[in-house]
Amino acid sequence: MAENAKPPRPVYRNIHVTDIMSYRLPPAGIVSILHRISGVIMFLLMPFIIWMFDTSVTSEISYAQFTAIFSAGCADGAVPGWFFKLIALGLIWAYLHHFTAGVRHLIMDATHSVSKEQGKSTAIITLALSIGLTVILGAKLFGLF
Amino acid sequence: MSQNYGTKRVVTGASYGLRDWMAQRVTAVLMALFTVVLLVQVIFGGPVDYYRWSAIFSQQWMKFLTFVVILAILYHVWVGVRDIFMDYIKPVGVRLSLHVFAIVWLVGCAGWAIQVLWRL
Numbered sequence: 001m002a003e004n005a006k007p008p009r010p011v012y013r014n015i016h017v018t019d020i021m022s023y024r025l026p027p028a029g030i031v032s033i034l035h036r037i038s039g040v041i042m043f044l045l046m047p048f049i050i051w052m053f054d055t056s057v058t059s060e061i062s063y064a065q066f067t068a069i070f071s072a073g074c075a076d077g078a079v080p081g082w083f084f085k086l087i088a089l090g091l092i093w094a095y096l097h098h099f100t101a102g103v104r105h106l107i108m109d110a111t112h113s114v115s116k117e118q119g120k121s122t123a124i125i126t127l128a129l130s131i132g133l134t135v136i137l138g139a140k141l142f143g144l145f
Numbered sequence: 146m147s148q149n150y151g152t153k154r155v156v157t158g159a160s161y162g163l164r165d166w167m168a169q170r171v172t173a174v175l176m177a178l179f180t181v182v183l184l185v186q187v188i189f190g191g192p193v194d195y196y197r198w199s200a201i202f203s204q205q206w207m208k209f210l211t212f213v214v215i216l217a218i219l220y221h222v223w224v225g226v227r228d229i230f231m232d233y234i235k236p237v238g239v240r241l242s243l244h245v246f247a248i249v250w251l252v253g254c255a256g257w258a259i260q261v262l263w264r265l
Contacts, residue, residue, distance in 0.1 A: 036225075036229055039222070039225050039226070039229075040226070040229065042222075043222055043225070043226055043247075043250075046222075046250070046251075046254045047254060047257075050254055050257050050258050050261065053258060053261055054257070054261045056195075056198060056199075057198060057199045057202050057261065057265060058199075058261065058264065058265075059195075060195050063195040063198075063199075099177065099180065102173050102177070103177065105170075105173075106170060106173065106174065109170065
């Protein structure tokens with residue numbers, strides 16, 4: 001009967017969307033999920049990115065349209081300029097995060113030196129770099145300096 | 146565990162993912178390189194106006210590099226979103242529709258970007 005007294009074995013199952021909030025993500029996990037989210041943001045905003053490329057390089061007139069959307073907005077100001085600056089800032093963050101997290105991956109692949117401590121410290125460096133640069137470029141974008 | 150590599154590897158399908166894994170890294174390096182090349186030209190060329198900005202992309206070698214990077218982005222993003230769909234979207238019909246959407250979206254965007262580039 002001793003076998004019946006064994007403590008119940010832990011049950012591992014897939015995380016359902018509803019219990020995401022009750023899980024504590026380590027820094028590496030945060031970097032990982034933000035890598036996905038930033039990728040999806042750039043995927044969905046790709047037409048806007050190409051619109052910016054198109055208008056900024058095609059002609060002087062289109063270049064003026066490109067700069068005007070961030071100051072005067074579009075549809076006679078119905079959509080204000082700061083809204084597009086906010087989208088641009090979102091893209092800047094997405095790019096910076098995806099870039100830094102990607103370089104982190106490449107370094108881990110190239111050096112084969114992966115440890116728990118390293119995973120944590122490089123994740124924190126990634127977050128600090130991408131958020132820090134986003135804040136600086138955001139301040140520049142909104143004319144704070 | 147018994148040997149499961151080389152000629153004794155258990156065959157599970159047509160692809161083992163190595164090609165995508167490698168492609169994801171090669172395309173990433175190309176895009177990172179492009180970022181650095183573009184940044185250097187923007188930072189060390191004086192104030193940016195329309196003429197300076199469009200002149201950067203008008204150089205033949207820059208068109209060459211940008212074209213390759215557009216194709217790199219196309220493949221990189223395909224592998225990325227496909228992995229995300231495979232992880233989170235289980236119903237086959239929905240997943241197939243999203244895959245088709247992603248391909249249409251990406252090929253269309255790549256065509257637009259190349260059109261802009263080759264007009265310069």
